[in-house]
Amino acid sequence: MSNVVLVLIEPDEGRVHLVSREALTFARPLAGQVQALMLGRVDEAVLADCREQGVAVVHEATDAELESYAAAAWATALERSLEASGAGIVLAGGTERGTEVLAHLAARRDLPMAANVLSVTSTDPLEVERQVAGGAVREQMRLDASPAVLTMAGHAVEASAAAAPGAAEHRPFTAGVSAADLRAQVKQVQARGGGDSSADLSAARVVVGAGRGAGSADGFSDVDALAQRLGGAVGVSRAVTSLGWRPHHEQVGQTGSRIAPDVYIACGISGAIQHWAGCSSSKTIIAINTDAEAPMMTKADYAVVGDMHEVLPALLEALG
Amino acid sequence: MASINVLVCVKRAADVTGEVVLNADGTGLDGRYSGYAMSPHETAAVEIAVSLVEESGGSVTVLTLGDDDAVEQLRDALAVGADDAVHVEADSSAFGPTDVAAAIAEVVRARAASGTAYDLVLVGNDAADTGSFQVGIRLAYLLDRPVVAGVQQIAVSDGVATLHVGSAAGTETYEVGLPAVATVLEGGVDPRYPSIRGRMRAKKAPVEAVTPEVTPRGSGTLGLSLPPPTPNKVTVLGEGPGAAPAVVEVLRKIGVLS
Numbered sequence: 383m384s385n386v387v388l389v390l391i392e393p394d395e396g397r398v399h400l401v402s403r404e405a406l407t408f409a410r411p412l413a414g415q416v417q418a419l420m421l422g423r424v425d426e427a428v429l430a431d432c433r434e435q436g437v438a439v440v441h442e443a444t445d446a447e448l449e450s451y452a453a454a455a456w457a458t459a460l461e462r463s464l465e466a467s468g469a470g471i472v473l474a475g476g477t478e479r480g481t482e483v484l485a486h487l488a489a490r491r492d493l494p495m496a497a498n499v500l501s502v503t504s505t506d507p508l509e510v511e512r513q514v515a516g517g518a519v520r521e522q523m524r525l526d527a528s529p530a531v532l533t534m535a536g537h538a539v540e541a542s543a544a545a546a547p548g549a550a551e552h553r554p555f556t557a558g559v560s561a562a563d564l565r566a567q568v569k570q571v572q573a574r575g576g577g578d579s580s581a582d583l584s585a586a587r588v589v590v591g592a593g594r595g596a597g598s599a600d601g602f603s604d605v606d607a608l609a610q611r612l613g614g615a616v617g618v619s620r621a622v623t624s625l626g627w628r629p630h631h632e633q634v635g636q637t638g639s640r641i642a643p644d645v646y647i648a649c650g651i652s653g654a655i656q657h658w659a660g661c662s663s664s665k666t667i668i669a670i671n672t673d674a675e676a677p678m679m680t681k682a683d684y685a686v687v688g689d690m691h692e693v694l695p696a697l698l699e700a701l702g
Numbered sequence: 703m704a705s706i707n708v709l710v711c712v713k714r715a716a717d718v719t720g721e722v723v724l725n726a727d728g729t730g731l732d733g734r735y736s737g738y739a740m741s742p743h744e745t746a747a748v749e750i751a752v753s754l755v756e757e758s759g760g761s762v763t764v765l766t767l768g769d770d771d772a773v774e775q776l777r778d779a780l781a782v783g784a785d786d787a788v789h790v791e792a793d794s795s796a797f798g799p800t801d802v803a804a805a806i807a808e809v810v811r812a813r814a815a816s817g818t819a820y821d822l823v824l825v826g827n828d829a830a831d832t833g834s835f836q837v838g839i840r841l842a843y844l845l846d847r848p849v850v851a852g853v854q855q856i857a858v859s860d861g862v863a864t865l866h867v868g869s870a871a872g873t874e875t876y877e878v879g880l881p882a883v884a885t886v887l888e889g890g891v892d893p894r895y896p897s898i899r900g901r902m903r904a905k906k907a908p909v910e911a912v913t914p915e916v917t918p919r920g921s922g923t924l925g926l927s928l929p930p931p932t933p934n935k936v937t938v939l940g941e942g943p944g945a946a947p948a949v950v951e952v953l954r955k956i957g958v959l960s
Contacts, residue, residue, distance in 0.1 A: 451874070453839075453851065478869060482851045485836045489843040494798070494922055497828070497835045509924065514833045515718040515731060521832075522924040533835075565848035566878050573872040588958055612958060623889060630854070630889025631868045636718075636830075637742055637888055645958050656719055662932070666956050668949060674938075681932045684952055688942040696943030700950045701959070 384470035384528070385414030390460060391432075392479055393422055398431035400585040401475035403541035405534050406435035409473050410544060412502055417441065419463040421448050421456050429550045436544025439551045441466065447559040451479070452567035457486035459557035466555070469529050471508075476533040476640070477584070488531040495531040496523050500538045516636025517659025536584055536640030537663035574631075583632070583639040588614025588647075591634060591661070592622065595650015595671065595690050599627040604694035605649060611701055617641060617661075619651050635660035649690035653678025670694070705759035706821040706858055706880070708751040709813075711806055711838075712744040712764060712779060713794070714772040715831035728925045730795055731831055740775045743826035747886035749893040750856050751824055752783035758858060761785045761818070767805055768794040773909060780904035781896035787909040788813075798921035799832075803840035805914035810845060812912070821880040822863060827852055827887045832921070838885035849883040850876045854890025866890065 387409040391402035398406070398420075409416045417439040418432055424442040432440050443459035460483060464472060472487060474480030476498050488495035498513040500520065507524055513535045514521045525532075583589060590609040596602055602616070609616045617634040618627075634641055636656035646664035651657060653669070653676055661667065662681075669682035670693050679685045686693055716722075716733030723732040740748075751762045764779035766772045767790040776787040790805050797805070810820055823845075825838035842849030855866040858880070865876045865884055896904070939948040953959045 453849075478852050478867075481835045482839070485839040485851075486843075488836060489803075489840040492800070494800070495834070495836055496922070498833060514926070515716075515722055515831050516833070518718050518722040518929075519724070519731065520927050520929055522927070523922045524924055525922055566850045566876055566882070568874045569877050570875040571869075571872050572875070612953075626892070629868075630887075633889065645953065645956055654719060655722065666952070668939075668952060669936075680934060680936060682936050684949070685936050685938050686940060686942075686945040686949060687938065688945065692943050693945065693949075696946035697949055700946040 384468050386467050386469040387413035387416050387471045387473055388464055388467045388469035389416060389418045390472070390474040390480055390483060391418045391420050392475070392477060393420065393428065394582070394585060396425065396427050398428055399475070400541060401477055401536060403431060403435060404537060404539055405473055405475040406432070406437060407541050408534050408539045409471075410436055412471060412505065416548070417463070417467045417469065419443070419460060421459055424552060429552060432550040433547045434543045436546065436548040437550050438548050439467065439553055442552065442554045443557045444554045445557050445559045447564060448557065450568050452564050453482045453486050454566065455557070455559040455563040456483045457490065458559055458563050460487050461490070462555060462557045464529060466553075471530050471532060473532050473534060476536050481533050484531050484533055493527045493529065493531050494525045496525055497533045498535040499532045500535050513659070516656045517662070518655045537642035583615050583617050583634065583641050586615035586641065587644045588612045589617045589634070589641050589643045589664070590614055591617040591619070591646060591648045591651055592690065593619035593649070593651030594621045596622065596627065597691070601691065602628065604691070604698060607698055608647065608694055611698060614643065619654070619657050648678050648682065649694065651678050652676045653681060704861065706754060707761050707763070707818055708754060708822045708824060709763045709765060709810065709820040710744070710747050710751045710779065710784065710824045711826070712740040712748065712766050712775050713826070713829050714738050714766060714768050714775045715741060715829055718830055722928065724926050724928065728927065729923065730926065738771070738774065739830070740778065741826045741828075741830035742888040743828065743886050745893045746854070746888040746891050747824040747826055748779045748782060748784065749891045750886060751822070753891070754822075754856060754858055756783070763788060763813075763818070763820070765790065765806060765809060767792050767797060767802055767914070776909055777904045778896070780907040781900040782894050783900065786907060789909050789911045790914050791911055792914055796918045796920055798919055799834040799836040800840055801916055801918040801920070803837050803844055804916040806837070806841050807844040808914055808916065809912060819881070822856070822858070823883045825883070825885050827885045838883055842883040845883065847881050847883050848878045849885070850878060851885045852887045853884040854887055856884065
């Protein structure tokens with residue numbers, strides 16, 4: 383198997399997205415050489431992030447048709463950079479885009495794919511451990527194919543700089559997108575309203591979460607205020623979205639976002655397994671709940687026993 | 703408005719919302735105590751399909767691959783409005799995502815040959831148990847159809863599906879010519895509950911049993927294990943509003959507050 387690992391990286395406000403930097407960190411021990419592909423403009427800040435991650439080559443697809451997202455077109459670009467790199471493993475962070483594009487690659491090349499990989503336990507044969515059942519179970523899986531197609535579970539590793547910087551040689555190329563690749567392409571993006579801090583929960587450094595304990599759709603004012611005061615995002619449990627109190631894009635857990643903030647303040651959330659799957663990578667968890675025996679309270683680093691509607695106003699006041 | 707035929711693919715999976723138990727040899731989930739259900743994404747897919755057909759006319763077929771018990775999930779979908787069902791009789795544990803996609807493609811082709819062409823095939827974004835994220839996309843390639851993943855709402859008009867996908871940026875809209883495939887994510891629709899009449903109808907609704915011709919390659923699974931328990935290290939900061947200063951102190955200690 384080639385010892386090149388090709389990583390599909392995604393942008394985030396001009397830099398390499400945190401989840402993609404984690405994927406690059408994940409790739410380094412597997413590779414003699416890490417190469418990256420970005421769809422969209424590769425500027426100096428992206429190259430700097432790639433150098434820090436030890437990336438040797440940064441491929442940039444320049445087709446105008448790639449400006450508006452089409453998964454099949456991205457997969458075509460990924461195929462071209464795969465051919466150029468000769469990679470033995472193709473990797474992406476387990477984001478919506480990463481998972482979708484790699485599934486296209488696996489389908490068109492008839493390759494097995496492992497999603498939500500936590501670790502590579504053997505490289506010859508290639509065996510991985512991955513999350514299944516929303517993170518409640520781990521699967522040991524073998525992939526007898528080259529290239530192998532893997533997505534990394536959210537925050538399976540912490541992004542860290544390589545021991546020596548990479549050359550990050552910039553290689554623009556034309557993917558040659560076909561009309562068939564554009565049959566399903568984004569026609570329009572309706573941006574979220576201003577002040578919505580939940581746009582990218584997976585990269586937030588602070589998340590204030592709320593569950594059924596919020597009591598109603600009107601019970602989130604202090605949650606919003608605390609998230610804003612701490613410069614963070616709001617994340618909610620599945621119960622909250624099922625009740626229609628908050629939108630699905632704020633959901634943390636098995637069928638929502640995986641988060642890894644510096645601190646997760648979980649208010650009125652009981653901590654079902656599927657919610658824990660989405661928040662367990664948080665560096666510090668502070669739980670606030672009336673039930674001292676709720677799973678969230680017993681698994682957290684810090685707990686406050688009490689009603690979130692009484693604790694949060696006091697906390698906002700203490701923060702000034 | 704032209705009527706449409708929709709195929710929805712669902713999977714019987716052990717309920718993982720409570721305590722998860724593995725079977726004796728560690729190769730699968732044991733749902734004898736937790737129960738079985740279709741995944742939340744598939745429940746949303748059934749709702750989308752039934753709503754579309756209520757508006758435009760046509761039919762909703764629901765399909766599952768599995769053993770005889772999997773018919774329970776077909777009946778669940780029939781109870782909320784699906785018209786008929788296909789049971790692909792197979793040992794689902796031997797079928798990987800490639801195999802499942804191939805078996806569904808067989809059914810789509812066979813039904814088309816017998817007069818029912820599916821304008822839309824809906825699949826859950828990922829199964830609640832295996833979480834492979836691939837079946838719908840592999841199916842689209844097998845059928846040479848466009849595919850959109852992570853769809854939360856669909857409207858159909860004049861042979862074109864308008865699909866809405868939630869993303870970090872906002873809501874993305876796709877317009878895709880039919881026939882097409884979509885993988886559905888929960889959160890865009892509110893699935894209905896079955897009525898008593900619906901349950902009664904579901905008991906009598908037709909379920910076609912088919913045997914797949916595909917020889918399964920499998921999933922590559924070597925075994926399953928449960929993650930190690932989280933160390934119990936909780937520090938109780940206090941009770942009620944009086945604990946607020948201690949929370950602020952923790953936030954300072956971990957560097958969130960300067």
